Amino acid sequence: MSIVLRIAREEWRSLLRNRVAVMGTILLTILMLIASLTAWEHQRNAGEERARYQAQSNHEFESQPDRHPHRVAHYGHFLFRPLNALAAFDPGINAYTGNTLFLEAHRQNSANFGDVRQSSLLLRFGQLTPAFVLQVLAPLLLIFVGFAGVSRERESGTLRVLLTQGVSSQQLVIGKLVALLGFSGLILLPAVVGLCLLSVSGASAWAMTLLLIGGYTLWLLLWSLAVIFISSLCQRGRDSLLALMAIWVLVVILLPRWVPDMANAAIALPTRFENEISVQREYLALGDAHNPDDPKFAEFRDKVLKQYGVTRIEDLPVNFKGLVGMEGERKSSELFSHYSTRAFDLQAQQNSFVDGFSLLSPLFALKRLSMTASGTDLQNFRRFLEQGEQYRYNLVQGLNKLQAESLTYADDTNRQKENRIARSNWQAFPEFKFTPGSSIETLKGALASIGVLTLWIMVLGVLSWLQSRRLGRAIR
Amino acid sequence: MLIDKVISSEASSSEYVLDARDVLAGYGSKTILHELNLHIRPGEIYALLGANGAGKTTTLSLFLGFLAPQSGLVRVNGIDPFTRPTEARKNFAYIPENVALYEHLSARENVAYLLDLAGQHEDASTISNALAAAGLDSSAFDLRVGGFSKGMRQKVAIALALARKVPALLLDEPTSGLDPQATTEFNRLLGLLRQQGVAILMVTHDLLSAADIADRIGFLEAGRLVEEVAAQGQDRFDVRNLHRRYAGQAI
Numbered sequence: 001m002s003i004v005l006r007i008a009r010e011e012w013r014s015l016l017r018n019r020v021a022v023m024g025t026i027l028l029t030i031l032m033l034i035a036s037l038t039a040w041e042h043q044r045n046a047g048e049e050r051a052r053y054q055a056q057s058n059h060e061f062e063s064q065p066d067r068h069p070h071r072v073a074h075y076g077h078f079l080f081r082p083l084n085a086l087a088a089f090d091p092g093i094n095a096y097t098g099n100t101l102f103l104e105a106h107r108q109n110s111a112n113f114g115d116v117r118q119s120s121l122l123l124r125f126g127q128l129t130p131a132f133v134l135q136v137l138a139p140l141l142l143i144f145v146g147f148a149g150v151s152r153e154r155e156s157g158t159l160r161v162l163l164t165q166g167v168s169s170q171q172l173v174i175g176k177l178v179a180l181l182g183f184s185g186l187i188l189l190p191a192v193v194g195l196c197l198l199s200v201s202g203a204s205a206w207a208m209t210l211l212l213i214g215g216y217t218l219w220l221l222l223w224s225l226a227v228i229f230i231s232s233l234c235q236r237g238r239d240s241l242l243a244l245m246a247i248w249v250l251v252v253i254l255l256p257r258w259v260p261d262m263a264n265a266a267i268a269l270p271t272r273f274e275n276e277i278s279v280q281r282e283y284l285a286l287g288d289a290h291n292p293d294d295p296k297f298a299e300f301r302d303k304v305l306k307q308y309g310v311t312r313i314e315d316l317p318v319n320f321k322g323l324v325g326m327e328g329e330r331k332s333s334e335l336f337s338h339y340s341t342r343a344f345d346l347q348a349q350q351n352s353f354v355d356g357f358s359l360l361s362p363l364f365a366l367k368r369l370s371m372t373a374s375g376t377d378l379q380n381f382r383r384f385l386e387q388g389e390q391y392r393y394n395l396v397q398g399l400n401k402l403q404a405e406s407l408t409y410a411d412d413t414n415r416q417k418e419n420r421i422a423r424s425n426w427q428a429f430p431e432f433k434f435t436p437g438s439s440i441e442t443l444k445g446a447l448a449s450i451g452v453l454t455l456w457i458m459v460l461g462v463l464s465w466l467q468s469r470r471l472g473r474a475i476r
Numbered sequence: 477m478l479i480d481k482v483i484s485s486e487a488s489s490s491e492y493v494l495d496a497r498d499v500l501a502g503y504g505s506k507t508i509l510h511e512l513n514l515h516i517r518p519g520e521i522y523a524l525l526g527a528n529g530a531g532k533t534t535t536l537s538l539f540l541g542f543l544a545p546q547s548g549l550v551r552v553n554g555i556d557p558f559t560r561p562t563e564a565r566k567n568f569a570y571i572p573e574n575v576a577l578y579e580h581l582s583a584r585e586n587v588a589y590l591l592d593l594a595g596q597h598e599d600a601s602t603i604s605n606a607l608a609a610a611g612l613d614s615s616a617f618d619l620r621v622g623g624f625s626k627g628m629r630q631k632v633a634i635a636l637a638l639a640r641k642v643p644a645l646l647l648d649e650p651t652s653g654l655d656p657q658a659t660t661e662f663n664r665l666l667g668l669l670r671q672q673g674v675a676i677l678m679v680t681h682d683l684l685s686a687a688d689i690a691d692r693i694g695f696l697e698a699g700r701l702v703e704e705v706a707a708q709g710q711d712r713f714d715v716r717n718l719h720r721r722y723a724g725q726a727i
Contacts, residue, residue, distance in 0.1 A: 006592050010578075017580050157576030164540060164570040165594040166562050472561065473542070 003167055007175025011149065012182060021145045025186060028133065028141050032190045035128045036088070043088035050080040050099065054432075062427045066420040069399040069406070070290075070325065073105035077395065079432050081384045084375035085203035089195065089212065090131035092376025101385070103392035105399070106289065106329060108279065108336040130191050131370050134216050135363060136252050138187050139223040143244040145183055146227040148237035149176040150471070155236050159471075169472030173464060177228045184220035191216065207439035208373045211446055215369040218453040222362055225460035232467045255361040263350040275339060282335055289328020292320050292413075300327050314409055321412045322404025326397055333393050340389070344382055351378065358452040365456075369449035372442055379445060384434055391432045398429060492551075493518055493567075493644045493675035494539055499548035501531075501538055507546060508534045509699045514677075518643060521666060521676040523686030526696030532679040535696070539646055539677065540570060553643050566594065568644035569637035573652055575629035579622035583607055583632045586621055590636050598639060609668070610635035611661055627658040634665050637674075645669060647678040651685045663689040 015021040057078035064075055081099035150173060153159035162172055192213055199209040227244060234240035270278070287296025292313065304323060305311060313320040351368075358365040371377035403412070406421045437445075494516040502508040509531045516522045526532050537543040538550045541557030541564055550557060557564035577586045587603050598606075607617055612631040616624070621632060630650065637645050645666075651659045659682075666676060666689050680686050686693050687707075695703045 003593055003595075006589070010589055014578075014580055156579075157572060157574060158578060160540075160572060161570070161576050161590065162593060163542075163561070164565050164568070165590050166565040167593045168562050 003171045004175045004178060007167070007172060008178035008182065011176055011179030015145060015179070015183060018145070021183070024141045024144055025183075028137060028187060029190055031128070031137065032130055032133050035130045035133050036190070036194050039088040039091070039129050043083060043085070047083040050083065053078065053100075054080040058431055062423070064423055064426070066422050068419050069322075069402040069421055069425070070105070072426055073325075073396045073399040076102055076104040077392075078102055079388045079391065081381075082434050084380075084436065085198050086195075086208055086212070086374040087376050088198075089129065089191070090370045090374040090376055091129055092371035092374055093378060093381060094376050097381050099384075101388040101392075103388065103395065105325075105396045106283070106332045108340070108389075130194065131374070134188070134191060134219070135366060135370070138184075138220060139248055139252060141187065142180065142184060142220065142223045142227055143241070143248060146176070146180045146224065147231055147241040147244050149180065149228055150232040151234045151237045151240045154471075163472060169470075170465070170468045173228060173232055173468035173471065176231070177224060177464070180224040180228060181221065184224050188213075188216055188220060205439055208375075208442065211373040211443060212370065215366060215373065215446070215449065215453070218450070218457060219362070219366045222453060222456050222460060225457060225464055229460055229464040229467060232464065232471055251361040252363055255357060256363055256367075259354050259357045259361075259364070260350075263353040266353060267346055267349045269343065269346050269350075275343070279335065279339055283332055286328065286331045286335065289325050289332070290321075292324045292409075294324075297324050297327065300324070316409065319404045319407050319409045319412050321409060322400050322402070322407070325400040325403060329393070329396050329400060333389075337389070340385070344378075347378060355448070358449075359455075362453055362456045365449040365452035369446045369453070372445045372449070375436055375442075377445075380437065383437060387434055388432070395429060399426065402426075491515075491517055493553050494522075494646075494677050495549070495551040496535070496538060496545075497549045499538065499550060500546040501534055501543060501548075502546060503543075507699070509538075512548070512699075512701055514694065514701065516644075516675040516677055518675050519670050519673045520692065521670055521678060521690045523678045523680055523690035523693045524696060525680060525683060525686060525693060530696040531699040532696055533648070534699075536646055536648055536677070536679055539568070539644075541565065567642055568646055569633075569640050569642050570646045571630065571633040571637065571648065571650055573649035575626070575633045577621045577624075577629060577632060580620060582618045582620055583612060583624070583628075583635075584617045586632055587636050587639060591639055594640055596640060602639060603635075606635040606639035607632070609638055610665060626653050627655070627662075630654070630658075630662060631665075634662070637669065638665075641672075643673070643675060645674050645676045647676065647680075649680055649682075650678060651680065651682045659685050 057080070061075070061077045064072055079101040081101075083094075083099075087094055148155075150159075153162060153172070159172070163169065195204070195209045195212055198204040199206045226247065230243050230247070231237075231240045234243060285296075287294040289297070291297075292301070301313060301320070301324075304316065304320065305313065308316050310316055316323075354364055355368065358368075368377065372379070402421055402425050406425070407419050411417050411419050492515040494514070496512050496514040499509055499512040499514075500507055501512070512531075512535065514522070514524075514535065524532055524535060534543065538545060539552055539557055541552075541561035544558040552564045553567040555564040555567065578589065581589065584600070584603055584607065587606065588598070588600075591598050591603070604614070604617060608614060610631040612628060612635065616628060621629060624632070647666075650666075651662055654662060663685060666678075669676060670691075678686065678690065683693075690707070692704055692706045694701050695705075
């Protein structure tokens with residue numbers, strides 16, 4: 001057995017005889033199990049509930065009696081965001097963004113501009129989830145277990161004894177690191193098993209599972225390096241513990257709270273109320289799409305008449321009211337899209353602002369990676385909103401087209417006449433199917449985070465190496 | 477015991493396991509040792525005495541490889557301990573004043589672990605023999621050393637040195653804090669190692685103990701080796717005279 005492994009084995013034996021290490025590991029494993037089970041149970045219930053509500057909503061929409069297509073467009077439709085199985089591991093911003101959309105003609109879908117999104121920055125804190133346990137509590141346990149790894153040898157005098165047996169200081173530091181990495185593996189094991197089970201059962205893609213395992217492995221490697229580095233830097237175990245606790249508080253607790261607030265202050269998002277007023281003002285300026293005589297649509301009317309080679313809308317072969325509805329929907333959707341894109345761009349700027357602080361706290365990078373892989377990040381939510389909005393637009397325009405083609409203008413403008421079309425028309429519309437991002441897209445999205453974590457590891461690795469060399473010379 | 481002055485400069489460097497020639501050494505710009513010449517042959521016990529700050533620990537640090545000489549040459553079995561510390565340390569065992577061991581391990585486990593790190597994988601009986609030879613009671617072999625007295629700890633360290641079978645042993649104040657009986661027992665163990673051909677450098681304040689066991693005694697004053705005396709030869713020195721001369725310096 002190599003000297004490094006022998007040192008690691010001895011450190012393990014010491015850990016096994018260390019009550020803090022044993023109790024901490026048991027406690028963390030229990031927490032991880034509780035977090036996994038509760039998150040999974042919540043996830044399963046929520047998933048079943050959403051599927052049930054979606055089926056009910058689809059059924060109610062399709063069950064509308066024969067009626068005017070524009071009434072169908074205003075009847076509305078609900079979309080429920082399907083849950084990614086990995087959301088049980090890291091629910092990310094799901095709890096704050098909502099997962100239900102109400103779709104209606106000339107209305108932006110209900111989720112956009114919601115107040116919950118005002119603080120949809122990636123860095124919420126506090127839910128007991130497997131991700132929370134690994135992100136916040138696991139480093140703490142590593143600190144308690146490893147803070148004295150090297151400093152204890154120096155403090156007790158055994159460092160001198162070890163070195164005089166012909167052990168190099170680098171071997172000592174690497175041995176301690178290997179021991180702590182083994183311990184990290186033990187901490188990570190329950191999550192690895194759980195994630196692999198999800199992939200084996202087909203509930204999640206292997207690529208995402210491996211990305212999560214890789215990301216959290218980097219995270220624990222980073223902390224193991226940090227713990228050993230500080231431990232080799234400090235003369236006494238007590239100093240090492242204090243320094244590591246201060247770093248943990250800053251990196252894991254304070255910065256993830258301060259930085260989002262700073263981002264909010266630096267790049268303010270308009271409130272839902274402000275957005276609604278702005279959108280409504282501009283929407284009213286577009287004209288009333290229910291009224292074919294609205295002067296705002298005069299230009300459109302002239303264009304249509306010219307296109308069909310007639311002079312009166314009554315002579316058009318299609319129902320002009322339906323066409324105006326389509327044009328109005330196009331314009332209003334452009335308006336909604338403009339505001340939605342602007343809001344998302346601002347949020348992207350906020351997230352970039354936060355990402356910049358990954359060089360101070362690698363937790364930002366890990367959180368981004370974790371949520372990206374779990375499909376619970378802002379990008380994934382945006383994808384759902386955009387697909388939902390596209391579905392709403394197609395649905396409403398389909399109904400407008402039915403109005404234009406199935407009803408005559410004369411009938412449609414006659415208030416005494418009931419204008420209904422068969423419900424089979426909208427029953428033929430496709431159901432909403434959410435398409436998540438591909439594995440390649442997700443991996444690309446996580447590359448920056450992997451880069452930041454790797455950079456941290458490299459820097460800590462170099463510092464630890466240099467310090468380990470110094471350690472062999474710093475004894476008198 | 478009578479001690480004689482010796483002149484060792486005639487011997488060639490290859491004869492010495494521990495060898496320091498014309499060494500200047502210190503920390504930063506401060507020089508502590510001046511022109512130190514110290515040569516110890518196999519099977520020789522050399523006691524280095526001196527007052528606090530005279531340079532005893534600095535001398536040890538040179539051989540341990542923790543300190544580079546500012547000039548001059550330091551060798552352990554022909555190896556420069558500062559530039560090749562790992563190799564040099566395979567050639568000596570070191571017993572500090574306060575023997576540091578792993579408190580959560582037993583005496584046997586401590587020796588086994590440290591031997592493993594030194595690249596020697598010994599079976600349990602070899603380790604037991606070493607512990608027994610060092611005078612540790614067999615009932616203590618499997619007890620955690622956390623509860624050991626200083627004397628018992630030193631026996632564990634001696635057992636390690638015995639088991640390592642190295643050509644040199646470096647001792648820092650080995651009898652400090654030991655009762656007379658333990659000191660006698662410790663000296664007996666050093667004699668055992670001497671018989672095995674081990675070169676021993678012992679840094680100590682204890683003139684009587686040094687005179688009892690050492691083959692030569694060197695006196696450091698302000699970083700200079702001012703005198704060397706030996707137990708054998710024509711110019712034997714009376715330990716009482718030594719005591720009279722050096723006791724005032726609180727060696």
